[in-house]
Amino acid sequence: MRLFFLVLFLGMGYCTHAQLHGIVVDASTQLPLSHAHVEVHELNAEVITDGKGYFIVEEIPVGKYHLHVLKDNYAAKLFDFMVERDSITTLRIELLPSNFQLNEIVIEDGASKVEVRRSSQAMVSLSAKELTLANGLTLSDKLKSQPGISSISTGAGMSKPQIRSYSGSRCFIQDLGMKHEAQQWGSDHGLEIDPFQIENIEWRKGAGNVMYGSDAIGGVLSIRLPEVPKDGVHGNVGSIFQSNNNTLGNSAQISVRKNKNYLKLRSTLMKYGDMQLPADSFTYLRRIYPLAEGALQNTAGRDMHEQFVFGRLLPKGKIQVSQSLYTQDAGLFVGAIGVPTVGSVQSDGDSRNVGFPNVTLRHFKSALHFSSNTKWGWFETNAGVQENRRQEFILPRREGFQPLPNYNVAHDLRLRSAQINSYLRMTSKEGTKTLVGLFAELLQHSRGGYDFLLPNYAGTQHAVYFQRNGLLQHRKKETFRTVGLRLEQGRMRDEAFRSPVYASVDSIGFYYVRANEITRNFAGWSFEIGEAVSIHEGQSLKYSLQRAWRMPNAAELFINGVHHGTFRHEQGNAELNPEVGYLFDTAYELQTEKFQLSLAGYAHYFSNYIFLRASSFYSELSDGGQVYVYSQDRVMFSGGEMKSEFQLNTRTRLEWSAQSVFSYLFLSGTASPFTPPISSSVTLQHKLFELKNKLNVLLEVQGNWAAAQNRVDRNEKSTPGYQTLDSKLKVEWKLRGLTLESNLGVNNLFNAFYYNHTSNYRRLNLPEMGRNVFIQTLIKF
Amino acid sequence: MKKQILKSFLVLIGGAFILQSCQQEDTTPPAISSVSVNEIMGLDFIVQPGDSLAIRFTITDDHPLSQMKASIHDAADGHGHNGEVDTAAVAPNVGLWVDTRILALSGTTVTKTLYYVVPDTIHGVWHWELQAVDESGNSAEEVVVEFDVQ
Numbered sequence: 001m002r003l004f005f006l007v008l009f010l011g012m013g014y015c016t017h018a019q020l021h022g023i024v025v026d027a028s029t030q031l032p033l034s035h036a037h038v039e040v041h042e043l044n045a046e047v048i049t050d051g052k053g054y055f056i057v058e059e060i061p062v063g064k065y066h067l068h069v070l071k072d073n074y075a076a077k078l079f080d081f082m083v084e085r086d087s088i089t090t091l092r093i094e095l096l097p098s099n100f101q102l103n104e105i106v107i108e109d110g111a112s113k114v115e116v117r118r119s120s121q122a123m124v125s126l127s128a129k130e131l132t133l134a135n136g137l138t139l140s141d142k143l144k145s146q147p148g149i150s151s152i153s154t155g156a157g158m159s160k161p162q163i164r165s166y167s168g169s170r171c172f173i174q175d176l177g178m179k180h181e182a183q184q185w186g187s188d189h190g191l192e193i194d195p196f197q198i199e200n201i202e203w204r205k206g207a208g209n210v211m212y213g214s215d216a217i218g219g220v221l222s223i224r225l226p227e228v229p230k231d232g233v234h235g236n237v238g239s240i241f242q243s244n245n246n247t248l249g250n251s252a253q254i255s256v257r258k259n260k261n262y263l264k265l266r267s268t269l270m271k272y273g274d275m276q277l278p279a280d281s282f283t284y285l286r287r288i289y290p291l292a293e294g295a296l297q298n299t300a301g302r303d304m305h306e307q308f309v310f311g312r313l314l315p316k317g318k319i320q321v322s323q324s325l326y327t328q329d330a331g332l333f334v335g336a337i338g339v340p341t342v343g344s345v346q347s348d349g350d351s352r353n354v355g356f357p358n359v360t361l362r363h364f365k366s367a368l369h370f371s372s373n374t375k376w377g378w379f380e381t382n383a384g385v386q387e388n389r390r391q392e393f394i395l396p397r398r399e400g401f402q403p404l405p406n407y408n409v410a411h412d413l414r415l416r417s418a419q420i421n422s423y424l425r426m427t428s429k430e431g432t433k434t435l436v437g438l439f440a441e442l443l444q445h446s447r448g449g450y451d452f453l454l455p456n457y458a459g460t461q462h463a464v465y466f467q468r469n470g471l472l473q474h475r476k477k478e479t480f481r482t483v484g485l486r487l488e489q490g491r492m493r494d495e496a497f498r499s500p501v502y503a504s505v506d507s508i509g510f511y512y513v514r515a516n517e518i519t520r521n522f523a524g525w526s527f528e529i530g531e532a533v534s535i536h537e538g539q540s541l542k543y544s545l546q547r548a549w550r551m552p553n554a555a556e557l558f559i560n561g562v563h564h565g566t567f568r569h570e571q572g573n574a575e576l577n578p579e580v581g582y583l584f585d586t587a588y589e590l591q592t593e594k595f596q597l598s599l600a601g602y603a604h605y606f607s608n609y610i611f612l613r614a615s616s617f618y619s620e621l622s623d624g625g626q627v628y629v630y631s632q633d634r635v636m637f638s639g640g641e642m643k644s645e646f647q648l649n650t651r652t653r654l655e656w657s658a659q660s661v662f663s664y665l666f667l668s669g670t671a672s673p674f675t676p677p678i679s680s681s682v683t684l685q686h687k688l689f690e691l692k693n694k695l696n697v698l699l700e701v702q703g704n705w706a707a708a709q710n711r712v713d714r715n716e717k718s719t720p721g722y723q724t725l726d727s728k729l730k731v732e733w734k735l736r737g738l739t740l741e742s743n744l745g746v747n748n749l750f751n752a753f754y755y756n757h758t759s760n761y762r763r764l765n766l767p768e769m770g771r772n773v774f775i776q777t778l779i780k781f
Numbered sequence: 782m783k784k785q786i787l788k789s790f791l792v793l794i795g796g797a798f799i800l801q802s803c804q805q806e807d808t809t810p811p812a813i814s815s816v817s818v819n820e821i822m823g824l825d826f827i828v829q830p831g832d833s834l835a836i837r838f839t840i841t842d843d844h845p846l847s848q849m850k851a852s853i854h855d856a857a858d859g860h861g862h863n864g865e866v867d868t869a870a871v872a873p874n875v876g877l878w879v880d881t882r883i884l885a886l887s888g889t890t891v892t893k894t895l896y897y898v899v900p901d902t903i904h905g906v907w908h909w910e911l912q913a914v915d916e917s918g919n920s921a922e923e924v925v926v927e928f929d930v931q
Binding site: 285286287339341397398399400401505613614615616617618620622623625626667668669670714715 | 806848849852877915917922
C-alpha cells in the first residue's frame with residue numbers, strides 16, 4: 001500500500017501546461033453555436049463560446065480530461081481529450097438539437113466518468129432543481145417519480161428508497177463520496193439524507209458491485225460531490241409547505257469562492273405535524289379505531305441538517321473537506337409498534353407535538369475528497385468517518401414478570417464507521433478507460449436501551465477492483481464493452497449477550513441467550529461484462545451480465561429480538577453464506593428531436609438469497625410473536641421500466657411512464673415482501689405563458705395508476721389498486737441575477753382513499769395521505 | 782440489431798411468465814373464530830378481580846396447524862404525550878397479571894378452552910392476545926380481547 005501511494009505522489013510531480021482551443025457547432029447545419037457552456041470537468045474550469053462558437057481554455061496541465069458541453073435546446077455532450085506537453089489541442093464539437101430539458105444534464109458514472117453513451121447500464125440523473133421541486137418530503141419520496149424507484153415508508157417523514165424490489169442493505173447510497181453507512185437493515189428505518197443538500201443524484205440501473213461493493217447488489221444511488229461554485233458569492237433558498245400535515249421546511253445554502261478556495265454552507269429545518277388521512281376510522285384486528293378529524297396521531301416530526309464544505313483547487317486537481325450533521329425527531333403512530341388501544345389513537349389536542357413512541361436519529365459525516373492528475377491518469381481518494389445513532393423511545397410495558405425499566409429508551413443503536421476508497425482512472429490514446437481501486441472499511445456498533453435486538457459487533461471489509469471500458473474496433477456499429485472484477489473480503493464479529501427471564505417478580509428463572517460470540521470471515525468476487533451499442537444516431541442498446549456477491553450484514557447474522565417496527569421476533573443466522581446473484585440487465589433508448597423513449601428490463605437470479613422466513617413457532621419472549629428466521633434460498637426477480645416523452649408542440653409536452661416488478665421465492669412460491677405493484681403515470685405539461693425567456697408559467701396535470709398487488713409474501717396483505725390525480729402550476733422567473741422557481745399544486749386532488757403496498761402502515765389498514773396542497777420554491781442568486 | 786433487441790426483451794418476458802406459472806406452497810393462513818369468554822361472544826369485557834374466565838375459541842386451517850400462543854399483558858401500549866402517560870386515554874394499571882401459554886397444535890381444526898382467574902390485586906385494562914400458526918408459517922389474524930378490570 002505504501003509503495004502504491006509513493007508511486008502515485010511521485011507521478012503527481014509531472015506537470016507542464018498547454019492550451020485547449022475549440023469550436024462548438026450545430027450537428028445538422030454545421031453553423032457555429034454561441035453561448036454554449038464548455039466545462040473541463042476535472043478542473044472545474046468553465047468557458048462560454050463566443051459569437052463564432054469558439055472557446056479557449058488557457059493553461060491546462062498536461063493530462064487526460066473530458067468536457068461537458070451544454071446549450072439550451074441541444075442534447076448535452078461529453079467529450080474526452082488529451083492535452084500534450086507544450087501544444088495547442090484543438091477540438092470540434094457537434095451538438096444535436098433536442099427539445100428535452102433532461103438533456104441539459106450530463107449523465108455519467110460518478111467514479112469512472114464513463115458517460116451514459118459508453119456505459120453498459122442505463123443511468124438516470126436528477127438535478128437539485130428537479131429534486132427540490134419534486135413531490136414529497138424525503139429523498140426517497142422525491143425519487144419516486146422515476147419508474148423503477150419506489151420507497152418503503154413509515155408515515156410522511158420516514159422512508160427509504162426501494163430500487164425495483166431491493167432496499168436496505170441491497171441499495172448502495174453514496175453521499176460525499178462515501179457509502180452512507182446507517183442502520184438500513186430495518187424496513188421501518190428511514191434514510192438520514194437531506195433532499196435539499198443534493199446538487200445532483202445518479203441512479204445506475206442494475207447492480208454496481210464491481211465499482212461500489214457488496215451492498216450495491218440491488219442498485220446504486222450516487223449523490224455527486226458538492227460542485228465547485230463559481231467565483232463570488234452565490235446562494236439558494238428552497239422552501240416547502242404542505243397543507244396535509246402542516247409541513248414547513250426551509251433550506252438555505254451560501255457559497256463563496258475566491259480564486260482557488262471555496263466554501264459552502266447549508267442549513268435545513270423542516271417541521272411537520274400529524275398526517276391527515278381521508279378517513280375517520282380504520283379497522284385493525286377486528287376493531288374499529290376512530291381517527292379524530294382524520295389525523296393519525298403522533299406522526300409529527302422535525303428534521304434538521306447542517307452541512308459545511310471547504311475546498312481548494314490545486315494545480316492539478318482539488319481537495320475538499322465536508323462535514324454534515326442530520327438529525328430527526330419523529331413520532332411513531334402507536335400502532336406501528338404494537339396493538340393500539342382505542343384511547344391511544346385519540347387526539348391529544350396538539351397536532352405538532354412528538355409524544356411516545358418516537359425515534360431520534362443523528363447522523364454525522366466527515367469526508368475528505370482528493371483528486372489529482374498524475375502521470376498515469378486521475379487519482380481520486382474519498383475517505384471519511386460516520387456515526388449513526390438511532391434511539392427509539394417507547395414507554396416501557398411490563399413484559400412477563402420482568403421488572404419495569406425506569407427509563408424510556410427501548411433501543412440506543414450506535415454505528416461508527418470509517419472508510420477509504422482510492423482509485424486511479426486512466427484513459428489510453430484510443431480512449432479506453434481503465435479504473436483500478438482499493439476500498440477498506442471498519443465498522444463498530446454498540447447497543448443500549450432496555451430492549452434487545454442487535455448485539456455489539458465489529459466488522460471490516462476490504463476490496464480491490466478493476467473496470468475497463470473501451471471501443472470494440474471490429475464491430476460495425478459503435479460498441480463499447482465494459483468488463484470489471486472485484487475481489488472482496490470481510491469479517492464480522494459480535495459479542496455474546498443474554499437476557500434474564502423472570503420466573504416470578506423477584507426471581508430469575510433462566511437466561512435467554514440472545515447472542516453467542518461468533519466471528520465470521522467472508523471472501524468472494526463480483527464480475528461484470530456488458531456492452532453499449534449505438535444502433536443509429538439517437539438509438540442505443542445496452543446489456544450487461546453480472547455475477548454479484550454480497551456478504552451478510554450484522555442483522556442477518558446476529559439479530560435476535562422482538563422488532564416492534566415489524567411486529568415479529570427476528571432471529572439472525574450466524575451460519576449464513578454470502579449471497580450470490582446472476583444479473584442480466586438490458587436497456588434500449590431512442591431519442592429524436594421530439595420524442596424520447598427509454599426501456600429497461602432485467603432478470604436476476606440468486607442461488608442463495610437471504611431473507612426473513614416465517615417459522616411455524618412462537619417466540620419464548622412474552623412480547624414476541626411469530627419467529628422469523630434469516631434463511632437462504634433461490635430467488636428470482638424480473639421486470640422492467642418504460643419512460644417516454646413527446647414534445648407535442650412548442651408549448652405542450654406529454655410524458656408516460658410505467659414499471660413492473662415480479663419476484664419469486666422458490667422455497668415458498670410467494671413473492672418477496674414489499675414488491676411494488678405494476679404502476680403507470682401520465683403527465684401533460686402545457687406552457688400557459690412566456691415572456692422573453694424571463695417568465696414562464698406552466699400547468700401540469702398528472703394521473704397515477706397502480707394495479708392491485710396480489711402476489712405477496714407469506715403473511716403479507718394484498719393491496720387493492722388505485723388511481724390518483726395531481727396538478728400543479730409551475731412558475732419560472734428570471735430577474736437579473738435572481739432566479740425564482742415555484743410550484744403551487746395539489747396532490748391527490750380528489751382525496752382518494754388508497755393503500756400503499758410498500759408502506760409499513762399498510763399492515764394496519766391505514767390509507768395514504770389525503771388531499772394535499774403544496775407550495776415549493778427555489779430561489780437562486 | 783432489431784432481432785437483438787427483440788431477443789433481450791423476449792428473455793425477460795418469458796422469465797416473467799415462468800414465474801407466474803410456478804406452483805405455490807400453502808399460503809392460506811389459519812383463522813381464529815368463535816371467541817367467547819364464559820360463553821359470551823365478544824372482544825371487550827368488564828370483569829372483577831377474582832373472576833374465573835373460560836376463554837373458548839376455534840382455530841381452523843386447510844393444512845395442519847403448528848402452534849398457538851395465548852398471552853395476557855398490560856394494555857398500555859408504550860404511548861404517551863410530551864413525556865407523560867396520557868392518563869385520560871390509558872390509565873396506568875395497578876398490579877400484575879401475566880400469563881403466556883405456547884401450545885403445540887395438530888390437525889386442521891382445534892377448539893380449545895383456556896381457564897384463567899383474574900388476580901385479586903389488579904385494576905386497569907389488560908389484553909388477552911391469541912395467535913396461531915400453521916406448519917408452513919402462515920399466521921392467523923390475531924385476536925385481542927380487552928379486559929377492563931374494575
